[in-house]
Amino acid sequence: xxxxxxxxxxxxxxxxxxxxxxxxxxxxxxxxxxxxxxxxxxxxxxxxxxxxxxxxxxxxxxxxxxxxxxxxxxxxxxxxxxxxxxxxxxxxxxxxxxxxxxxxxxxxxxxxxxxxxxxxxxxxxxxxxxxxxxxxxxxxxxxxxxxxxxxxxxxxxxxxxxxxxxxxxxxxxxxxxxxxxxxxxxxxxxxxxxxxxxxxxxxxxxxxxxxxxxxxxxxxxxxxxxxxxxxxxxxxxxxxxxxxxxxxxxxxxxxxxxxxxxxxxxxxx
Amino acid sequence: xxxxxxxxxxxxxxxxxxxxxxxxxxxxxxxxxxxxxxxxxxxxxxxxxxxxxxxxxxxxxxxxxxxxxxxxxxxxxxxxxxxxxxxxxxxxxxxxxxxxxxxxxxxxxxxxxxxxxxxxxxxxxxxxxxxxxxxxxxxxxxxxxxxxxxxxxxxxxxxxxxxxxxxxxxxxxxxxxxxxxxxxxxxxxxxxxxxxxxxxxxxxxxxxxxxxxxxxxxxxxxxxxxxxxxxxxxxxxxxxxxxxxxxxxxxxxxxxxxxxxxxxxxxxxxxxxxxxxxxxxxxxxxxxxxxxx
Numbered sequence: 001x002x003x004x005x006x007x008x009x010x011x012x013x014x015x016x017x018x019x020x021x022x023x024x025x026x027x028x029x030x031x032x033x034x035x036x037x038x039x040x041x042x043x044x045x046x047x048x049x050x051x052x053x054x055x056x057x058x059x060x061x062x063x064x065x066x067x068x069x070x071x072x073x074x075x076x077x078x079x080x081x082x083x084x085x086x087x088x089x090x091x092x093x094x095x096x097x098x099x100x101x102x103x104x105x106x107x108x109x110x111x112x113x114x115x116x117x118x119x120x121x122x123x124x125x126x127x128x129x130x131x132x133x134x135x136x137x138x139x140x141x142x143x144x145x146x147x148x149x150x151x152x153x154x155x156x157x158x159x160x161x162x163x164x165x166x167x168x169x170x171x172x173x174x175x176x177x178x179x180x181x182x183x184x185x186x187x188x189x190x191x192x193x194x195x196x197x198x199x200x201x202x203x204x205x206x207x208x209x210x211x212x213x214x215x216x217x218x219x220x221x222x223x224x225x226x227x228x229x230x231x232x233x234x235x236x237x238x239x240x241x242x243x244x245x246x247x248x249x250x251x252x253x254x255x256x257x258x259x260x261x262x263x264x265x266x267x268x269x
Numbered sequence: 270x271x272x273x274x275x276x277x278x279x280x281x282x283x284x285x286x287x288x289x290x291x292x293x294x295x296x297x298x299x300x301x302x303x304x305x306x307x308x309x310x311x312x313x314x315x316x317x318x319x320x321x322x323x324x325x326x327x328x329x330x331x332x333x334x335x336x337x338x339x340x341x342x343x344x345x346x347x348x349x350x351x352x353x354x355x356x357x358x359x360x361x362x363x364x365x366x367x368x369x370x371x372x373x374x375x376x377x378x379x380x381x382x383x384x385x386x387x388x389x390x391x392x393x394x395x396x397x398x399x400x401x402x403x404x405x406x407x408x409x410x411x412x413x414x415x416x417x418x419x420x421x422x423x424x425x426x427x428x429x430x431x432x433x434x435x436x437x438x439x440x441x442x443x444x445x446x447x448x449x450x451x452x453x454x455x456x457x458x459x460x461x462x463x464x465x466x467x468x469x470x471x472x473x474x475x476x477x478x479x480x481x482x483x484x485x486x487x488x489x490x491x492x493x494x495x496x497x498x499x500x501x502x503x504x505x506x507x508x509x510x511x512x513x514x515x516x517x518x519x520x521x522x523x524x525x526x527x528x529x530x531x532x533x534x535x536x537x538x539x540x541x542x543x544x545x546x547x548x549x550x551x552x553x554x555x556x557x558x559x560x561x562x
Contacts, residue, residue: 012488114506142506143499
């Protein structure tokens with residue numbers, strides 16, 4: 001069983017992430033755990049010490065707990081296996097990272113609404129949490145149905161790790177799977193075709209998937225600008241993406257990541 | 270719903286009539302086809318007193334035929350069901366046997382007006398209490414009507430109701446909808462719903478951020494809008510845009526998507542989007558533009 005941690009705040013992004021994670025439980029043998037971190041004020045200082053401080057922290061946690069409980073209650077009908085959330089107090093990134101390491105979760109899911117400006121996503125990818133996270137991450141940008149999944153292929157070596165991670169979560173699941181190779185070009189020349197890439201990467205990756213009884217339905221090469229390719233990939237309910245922490249904000253790959261409106265499964269390289 | 274379709278004799282008007290027919294098929298709207306032409310003095314009459322000789326008259330009849338062709342005769346809400354002679358009281362105590370057709374569930378009117386086209390279109394929309402003015406424009410250049418400079422732009426800027434400017438022969442990839450989620454109206458949400466059905470396309474709902482994050486009320490309304498469209502099986506995507514990036518965002522999206530902007534009296538967009546910007550959007554957009562009010 002895949003043990004998944006879903007991070008929740010009382011906002012739309014978390015509501016969408018929770019609904020999406022609930023959809024995943026319908027196709028994958030998965031147990032959802034939820035967590036919320038109540039952060040101290042922006043200056044980071046709690047008032048007083050000892051009893052005063054503990055009382056203040058407890059009050060804050062209770063307020064947060066009520067809001068998160070409302071969020072979970074709204075999804076209970078479609079996701080009956082949801083338990084009460086774990087409530088933590090402190091720095092969000094540190095607490096979530098500690099929780100993931102302590103409980104050895106297989107997958108981390110959180111919401112981050114699709115944005116025209118990619119800064120927020122870049123900051124997230126470069127955050128302390130993501131730099132040290134030991135498991136793959138799904139960033140839910142929009143609520144979509146998971147009917148079709150795409151694996152983004154960059155190189156054969158990266159893809160081996162991506163496939164191994166993907167199969168750990170999805171093995172045995174009946175899904176339409178496509179392999180997608182992206183070739184970046186100037187805008188206005190978007191094209192998509194079956195297996196056109198020159199170096200044979202797609203064929204090699206396809207072979208690995210066939211060996212693992214998960215043959216892809218289509219092997220596609222999409223040519224265009226990151227913005228056009230991102231838009232062309234919106235039919236997929238999930239895009240599995242190999243990613244290095246060192247990715248540059250100006251690189252085509254990051255631009256593509258920013259323009260994809262669907263949820264992204266990040267496999268760290 | 271009441272739709273006013275402003276037309277002339279050029280091909281872009283054919284397209285808008287077809288689109289409005291589809292829209293009317295979904296909404297059962299009362300539709301007025303308005304032709305604005307030469308002054309009344311130039312309208313001639315043939316020897317048969319009942320027949321107008323006007324350059325637009327025949328074209329308007331063709332538009333009506335095209336509009337009605339969109340519907341199966343039996344199911345058309347615009348079809349006159351029963352025509353017969355019946356006595357009608359024309360004034361107190363006086364009855365006249367008239368040939369009366371009854372049964373059309375919705376109105377399809379043809380109106381010809383003369384004068385300044387912009388003024389006439391706006392006056393007719395007010396007289397009809399229209400919910401939507403629809404018009405086409407040429408595909409070459411910057412979205413114009415033949416012989417009337419910046420007509421679509423002037424109507425769009427001055428109308429008190431929603432305006433749809435349909436560009437010729439352009440396949441709409443998706444509809445990008447910028448609503449002011451603080452003052453969202455049910456009417457505008459439904460209008461977008463109709464457009465999505467009309468063009469069989471997907472929908473991007475833009476959440477406008479007046480700072481680094483969404484206001485709680487905007488977020489709550491976005492969630493409600495999303496649930497509304499999901500319940501109607503409309504594929505809707507959320508995209509956040511900072512107010513400062515709205516200009517670049519709209520110019521980028523207008524190249525490939527139909528733009529729908531909520532320009533209500535108190536909307537944030539109408540404050541940020543001046544008349545000049547609306548003109549540019551209509552002129553430069555490759556796809557149709559919908560201004561919601």
